[in-house]
Amino acid sequence: MKFFFDEDVNFIGHLLKENGNLIIDIKNGNRPSGEDWTPDYSIIYDGMDSEMIPDKYKKDIDVMIEHLRDLPEKSYIDFAKLKDGYLFYHDMVILLK
Numbered sequence: 896m897k898f899f900f901d902e903d904v905n906f907i908g909h910l911l912k913e914n915g916n917l918i919i920d921i922k923n924g925n926r927p928s929g930e931d932w933t934p935d936y937s938i939i940y941d942g943m944d945s946e947m948i949p950d951k952y953k954k955d956i957d958v959m960i961e962h963l964r965d966l967p968e969k970s971y972i973d974f975a976k977l978k979d980g981y982l983f984y985h986d987m988v989i990l991l992k
Contacts (some may be wrong), residue, residue: 897981901925905976906952908934910963912970916941917960921952925975955982967991 904925911918920934938948940960948956955976962984963972972987 899977901927903977903979905978906935907973907975909971909973910959912963912966912968914968917964919956919959958982 901924906921906923907925908919908921910920917938917940919938919940921936922932923935926932936949936952938956940956942964959974959982963970966972967989969990970988972984974982974984976982
């Protein structure tokens, strides 16, 4: 089991699949409870080129696209990247028909 604290977090975010696109929002650091969650970076990935992704996030977003692009429509997942390199997903919602 791995434990971490706010200061251990590089960035957090969420991903939503809508109309075949992956909508990804990223916030640098962690979001303490009760604070605004305006993202520092957002992308709508339409299955084409991921070259427009900033280098700071590119490797991790490419991994997420590979893992999550086949999710059903309206699926939602949170993620976090820790400073020690761990990228993990949590709080996933999949709407099944």
